[in-house]
Amino acid sequence: MSALDAVSRRRISKLNPRQRKKLHVAEYQELGFDIHVTFKAPLDDAAMTAFINDTLDYADQRGWMLGGLGGHLPLTETSAFVCKAARGSLGEEDRDAFVAWFKARADVATATADALVDVWHGWLE
Template identity: 30%
Template sequence: MATHRSRRLRKKLCVDEFQELGFELSFQYKEGQGDEAIAAFMKRFAANAVEPNDLVYSGCDEYGFICLARRGSVSAQQRELIDEWLRQQQELAGFNLGPLMDAWYPEQSVNPPVQ
Protein backbone atom coordinates (compact mmCIF):
# COMPACT_ATOMS: atom_id res chain seq x y z
CA MET A 1 0.00 0.00 0.00
CA ALA A 2 1.56 3.24 -1.15
CA THR A 3 1.25 6.08 1.32
CA HIS A 4 1.37 9.74 0.40
CA ARG A 5 2.33 11.84 3.39
CA SER A 6 2.92 15.55 3.69
CA ARG A 7 6.44 16.79 4.38
CA ARG A 8 5.37 17.82 7.87
CA LEU A 9 4.06 14.33 8.67
CA ARG A 10 7.16 12.64 7.20
CA LYS A 11 9.29 14.80 9.49
CA LYS A 12 7.18 13.95 12.57
CA LEU A 13 7.34 10.24 11.74
CA CYS A 14 11.10 10.34 10.93
CA VAL A 15 10.59 8.62 7.59
CA ASP A 16 11.83 9.06 4.02
CA GLU A 17 14.19 12.06 3.83
CA PHE A 18 13.87 12.50 7.63
CA GLN A 19 15.03 8.97 8.48
CA GLU A 20 17.32 8.93 11.53
CA LEU A 21 20.16 6.41 11.76
CA GLY A 22 21.98 4.86 14.71
CA PHE A 23 23.73 1.58 15.48
CA GLU A 24 23.70 -1.28 17.95
CA LEU A 25 26.70 -1.98 20.12
CA SER A 26 27.68 -4.87 22.40
CA PHE A 27 30.63 -5.37 24.75
CA GLN A 28 32.54 -8.47 25.86
CA TYR A 29 34.72 -7.89 28.92
CA LYS A 30 37.94 -9.64 29.85
CA GLU A 31 37.77 -12.28 32.58
CA GLY A 32 37.89 -10.93 36.11
CA GLN A 33 36.35 -7.52 35.41
CA GLY A 34 34.27 -6.68 38.48
CA ASP A 35 31.17 -4.51 38.62
CA GLU A 36 33.16 -1.46 39.74
CA ALA A 37 35.62 -1.75 36.83
CA ILE A 38 32.75 -2.13 34.34
CA ALA A 39 30.91 0.86 35.85
CA ALA A 40 34.10 2.94 35.59
CA PHE A 41 34.52 1.85 31.97
CA MET A 42 30.93 2.85 31.13
CA LYS A 43 31.40 6.29 32.72
CA ARG A 44 34.62 6.79 30.75
CA PHE A 45 32.90 5.58 27.58
CA ALA A 46 30.14 8.15 28.03
CA ALA A 47 32.49 11.00 28.98
CA ASN A 48 35.26 10.37 26.40
CA ALA A 49 33.61 8.75 23.40
CA VAL A 50 29.86 9.29 23.35
CA GLU A 51 29.16 12.81 24.63
CA PRO A 52 32.08 14.62 22.89
CA ASN A 53 30.80 13.28 19.55
CA ASP A 54 27.26 14.61 20.14
CA LEU A 55 25.89 11.08 20.61
CA VAL A 56 23.71 9.29 23.16
CA TYR A 57 24.09 5.69 24.40
CA SER A 58 20.98 3.87 25.58
CA GLY A 59 21.32 0.43 27.06
CA CYS A 60 23.22 -1.46 29.74
CA ASP A 61 26.84 -2.42 30.31
CA GLU A 62 26.64 -5.32 27.82
CA TYR A 63 24.67 -3.94 24.87
CA GLY A 64 22.83 -0.85 23.71
CA PHE A 65 22.10 1.58 20.91
CA ILE A 66 23.86 4.78 19.90
CA CYS A 67 22.06 7.63 18.19
CA LEU A 68 22.55 11.35 17.71
CA ALA A 69 21.88 13.55 20.75
CA ARG A 70 19.58 15.73 18.64
CA ARG A 71 17.41 15.16 15.57
CA GLY A 72 19.35 13.60 12.74
CA SER A 73 21.53 10.63 12.00
CA VAL A 74 24.79 9.22 13.26
CA SER A 75 27.38 9.58 10.50
CA ALA A 76 29.75 6.85 9.35
CA GLN A 77 32.57 9.05 10.69
CA GLN A 78 31.02 9.20 14.18
CA ARG A 79 30.60 5.41 14.11
CA GLU A 80 34.30 5.07 13.20
CA LEU A 81 35.31 7.35 16.11
CA ILE A 82 33.49 5.04 18.54
CA ASP A 83 35.14 2.01 16.91
CA GLU A 84 38.62 3.54 17.23
CA TRP A 85 38.06 4.53 20.86
CA LEU A 86 36.83 1.06 21.84
CA ARG A 87 39.80 -0.65 20.16
CA GLN A 88 42.10 1.14 22.65
CA GLN A 89 40.28 -0.02 25.79
CA GLN A 90 42.05 -2.60 27.93
CA GLU A 91 38.90 -3.82 29.74
CA LEU A 92 37.37 -5.24 26.58
CA ALA A 93 37.97 -8.71 25.21
CA GLY A 94 35.90 -7.63 22.22
CA PHE A 95 32.96 -5.59 21.02
CA ASN A 96 30.52 -5.55 18.11
CA LEU A 97 29.33 -2.48 16.26
CA GLY A 98 26.27 -3.03 14.13
CA PRO A 99 25.74 -1.29 10.80
CA LEU A 100 23.92 2.03 10.62
CA MET A 101 20.20 1.32 10.81
CA ASP A 102 16.91 3.17 11.11
CA ALA A 103 16.64 4.25 14.75
CA TRP A 104 12.82 4.48 14.70
CA TYR A 105 11.90 1.61 12.40
CA PRO A 106 14.69 -1.02 12.56
CA GLU A 107 13.01 -3.25 9.98
CA GLN A 108 13.20 -0.47 7.33
CA SER A 109 16.15 -0.31 4.97
CA VAL A 110 18.51 2.64 5.10
CA ASN A 111 17.69 5.32 2.53
CA PRO A 112 20.48 6.55 0.28
CA PRO A 113 21.82 9.99 1.30
CA VAL A 114 19.99 12.96 -0.20
CA GLN A 115 22.18 14.97 -2.57
Protein backbone atom coordinates in the same frame (compact mmCIF):
# COMPACT_ATOMS: atom_id res chain seq x y z
CA MET B 1 11.44 -4.89 -3.62
CA SER B 2 8.59 -6.39 -1.64
CA ALA B 3 4.95 -5.37 -1.94
CA LEU B 4 5.22 -3.78 1.51
CA ASP B 5 8.08 -1.54 0.33
CA ALA B 6 5.99 -0.38 -2.64
CA VAL B 7 3.02 0.40 -0.38
CA SER B 8 5.27 2.23 2.08
CA ARG B 9 6.89 4.32 -0.66
CA ARG B 10 3.47 5.19 -2.10
CA ARG B 11 2.18 6.14 1.36
CA ILE B 12 5.24 8.26 2.15
CA SER B 13 5.00 10.08 -1.18
CA LYS B 14 1.52 11.29 -0.19
CA LEU B 15 2.75 12.87 3.07
CA ASN B 16 3.66 16.54 3.23
CA PRO B 17 7.03 17.62 4.71
CA ARG B 18 5.53 18.34 8.15
CA GLN B 19 4.05 14.83 8.31
CA ARG B 20 7.29 13.21 7.11
CA LYS B 21 9.21 15.11 9.79
CA LYS B 22 6.76 14.12 12.51
CA LEU B 23 6.92 10.46 11.46
CA HIS B 24 10.73 10.50 10.98
CA VAL B 25 10.56 9.10 7.44
CA ALA B 26 12.14 9.89 4.06
CA GLU B 27 14.56 12.81 4.39
CA TYR B 28 13.88 12.94 8.16
CA GLN B 29 14.91 9.33 8.84
CA GLU B 30 17.38 8.94 11.72
CA LEU B 31 19.92 6.12 11.92
CA GLY B 32 21.74 4.47 14.83
CA PHE B 33 23.53 1.20 15.59
CA ASP B 34 24.09 -1.52 18.18
CA ILE B 35 27.56 -1.92 19.69
CA HIS B 36 28.78 -5.12 21.36
CA VAL B 37 31.81 -5.22 23.68
CA THR B 38 33.55 -8.15 25.40
CA PHE B 39 36.18 -7.67 28.09
CA LYS B 40 39.60 -9.28 28.54
CA ALA B 41 38.77 -10.04 32.17
CA PRO B 42 35.45 -9.83 34.02
CA LEU B 43 34.79 -6.37 35.46
CA ASP B 44 33.88 -5.87 39.10
CA ASP B 45 31.59 -3.09 40.32
CA ALA B 46 34.25 -0.35 40.43
CA ALA B 47 35.71 -1.25 37.02
CA MET B 48 32.23 -1.44 35.48
CA THR B 49 31.32 2.00 36.86
CA ALA B 50 34.55 3.48 35.48
CA PHE B 51 33.95 1.84 32.07
CA ILE B 52 30.37 3.12 31.87
CA ASN B 53 31.38 6.64 32.96
CA ASP B 54 34.18 6.75 30.36
CA THR B 55 31.82 5.49 27.65
CA LEU B 56 29.09 7.98 28.53
CA ASP B 57 31.61 10.85 28.61
CA TYR B 58 32.87 9.89 25.13
CA ALA B 59 29.33 9.61 23.76
CA ASP B 60 28.28 12.91 25.37
CA GLN B 61 31.25 14.74 23.82
CA ARG B 62 30.11 13.55 20.39
CA GLY B 63 26.43 14.41 20.98
CA TRP B 64 25.30 10.78 21.14
CA MET B 65 22.86 8.95 23.38
CA LEU B 66 23.22 5.35 24.56
CA GLY B 67 20.63 2.82 25.62
CA GLY B 68 21.96 -0.24 27.37
CA LEU B 69 25.40 -0.98 28.82
CA GLY B 70 25.83 -2.76 32.11
CA GLY B 71 24.75 -6.26 33.00
CA HIS B 72 25.22 -8.81 35.77
CA LEU B 73 28.46 -8.75 37.74
CA PRO B 74 31.07 -9.90 37.09
CA LEU B 75 30.62 -8.20 33.72
CA THR B 76 32.16 -10.12 30.80
CA GLU B 77 30.28 -8.43 27.95
CA THR B 78 27.85 -5.61 27.34
CA SER B 79 26.00 -3.92 24.50
CA ALA B 80 24.21 -0.67 23.79
CA PHE B 81 22.14 1.06 21.13
CA VAL B 82 23.72 4.32 19.97
CA CYS B 83 21.96 7.27 18.32
CA LYS B 84 22.16 11.06 18.18
CA ALA B 85 20.97 12.93 21.27
CA ALA B 86 19.45 15.61 19.02
CA ARG B 87 17.79 15.19 15.63
CA GLY B 88 19.98 13.60 13.01
CA SER B 89 21.65 10.37 12.02
CA LEU B 90 24.88 8.65 12.87
CA GLY B 91 27.02 7.53 9.97
CA GLU B 92 29.52 4.82 9.14
CA GLU B 93 32.36 7.07 10.36
CA ASP B 94 30.66 7.46 13.76
CA ARG B 95 30.23 3.71 14.05
CA ASP B 96 33.85 3.06 13.08
CA ALA B 97 35.11 5.74 15.49
CA PHE B 98 33.23 4.18 18.42
CA VAL B 99 34.54 0.69 17.63
CA ALA B 100 38.09 2.08 17.38
CA TRP B 101 37.67 3.92 20.71
CA PHE B 102 36.58 0.70 22.43
CA LYS B 103 39.39 -1.35 20.84
CA ALA B 104 41.95 1.20 22.10
CA ARG B 105 40.90 0.54 25.70
CA ALA B 106 43.11 -1.85 27.68
CA ASP B 107 40.14 -3.67 29.25
CA VAL B 108 38.32 -4.46 25.97
CA ALA B 109 38.96 -7.73 24.11
CA THR B 110 36.57 -7.21 21.19
CA ALA B 111 34.22 -4.50 19.98
CA THR B 112 31.84 -4.83 17.06
CA ALA B 113 29.03 -2.69 15.70
CA ASP B 114 25.98 -3.79 13.73
CA ALA B 115 24.76 -2.10 10.57
CA LEU B 116 23.01 1.26 10.76
CA VAL B 117 19.27 0.91 11.38
CA ASP B 118 16.30 3.25 11.53
CA VAL B 119 16.04 4.60 15.08
CA TRP B 120 12.27 5.13 14.94
CA HIS B 121 10.99 2.28 12.77
CA GLY B 122 12.06 -1.34 12.60
CA TRP B 123 15.16 -1.37 14.79
CA LEU B 124 13.81 -4.34 16.75
CA GLU B 125 13.55 -6.51 13.63
